[in-house]
Amino acid sequence: MKKGNIVSLEDRIPKIKQQRKRKANRRLIILLSIFFLLIACIGYFQSSISKVGSIQVEGSHLLSEEAVIKASGISKGMNVWGINREQTVKKLEKLPEIKSAKVSVRLPNSYQIHVKEFSRIAFLSKGTSFYPVLENGRIIKDAGSKTVRVNSPLLTDFKEGAVLNEMVDQLKSLPDEIINSISEIQYAPKKTDKYHITLYMNDGFEVTATIRTFSDKMIHYPSIISQLDPNKKGIIDLEVGSFFKAYDTGEDKENEKKEDKR
Known part of the structure; x- marks a missing residue:
């Protein structure tokens, strides 16, 4: 081997220590990020922000907004993410007046119901x-x-x-x-x-x-x-x-x- 390609163990030790330190720091940052994310999620689900705060209805003329909301099964105070939107659409489309329906969530805690009624x-x-x-x-x-x-x-x-x-x-x-x-x-x-x-x-x-x-x-x-x-x-x-x-x-x-x- 050529002399210029030989690296002594004493020269390699500081580099190895730096690499290990960087890996440890990355692990720590990842663990702290996961920890704070969990804390944020717990805080979110325990706060009023995760509860349905408002429900908006669009496209209803034959039916009142109150009738559409009642048929949807959505009510204020329910968990925003605990609502099955596909099932909600099926409930709405069972009404004889409704041709089609679409349900969407608007962050942080609002629901929008858009219906198309039969003429x-x-x-x-x-x-x-x-x-x-x-x-x-x-x-x-x-x-x-x-x-x-x-x-x-x-x-x-x-x-x-x-x-x-x-x-x-x-x-x-x-x-x-x-x-x-x-x-x-x-x-x-x-x-x-x-x-x-x-x-x-x-x-x-x-x-x-x-x-x-x-x-x-x-x-x-x-x-x-x-x-x-x-x-x-x-x-x-x-x-x-x-x-x-x-x-x-x-x-x-x-x-x-x-x-x-x-």
């Missing part, structure tokens, strides 16, 4: 109360009121089931312009057609139709009435084809009598 399509008239009918065909029976919004059709003689679901699907495919022109839709089944309905329009016309072809026929309503005398009201039949029959008036009957005398 209201119409109101169901029952007795003296009106109940919202949603796009999924559900009737919200605990949300009855004595008034109805003017931009929503009023349904009469309907009940939850296949017929109502079909009616809702047909309404969903119509533009707002036509939906807003409908005052009332009455379910009036016949022996030959269990899907027969009668509509009362805001412009004074009456429409008879069958639910199965309702949207396909009703989409032409603006074009149909544009060809009619607005002062002469009557029934527009959309069941098979499309034809108009004016209401019988006193003047019409008088004219018929004069014709008979001649």
Whole structure:
């Protein structure tokens, strides 16, 4: 071996001591960091910061914020990290009004619930109360009121089931312009057609139709009435084809009598 490559043991000892000291210091720093982290965690979980302090609700219109919070199962004072968000979402989505839900935590101790509700399509008239009918065909029976919004059709003689679901699907495919022109839709089944309905329009016309072809026929309503005398009201039949029959008036009957005398 060359003399320049030989290192004496006396020269190596200080370096070994320095390396050992550095390793010991690193271990000490790691142990102290773990210790203080544990102390901080214990302090956090024992303090009010780890408890739910506020709950915010976004997107609820049919449901009150209180109803959403109650259904979620989250309450103030619960441990922030002890809440199963997936289970909370499942609870919320069981409500007939809620289409989807999202639950998130905002540090240090707030929860945010965002819900997307099913759209209201119409109101169901029952007795003296009106109940919202949603796009999924559900009737919200605990949300009855004595008034109805003017931009929503009023349904009469309907009940939850296949017929109502079909009616809702047909309404969903119509533009707002036509939906807003409908005052009332009455379910009036016949022996030959269990899907027969009668509509009362805001412009004074009456429409008879069958639910199965309702949207396909009703989409032409603006074009149909544009060809009619607005002062002469009557029934527009959309069941098979499309034809108009004016209401019988006193003047019409008088004219018929004069014709008979001649």
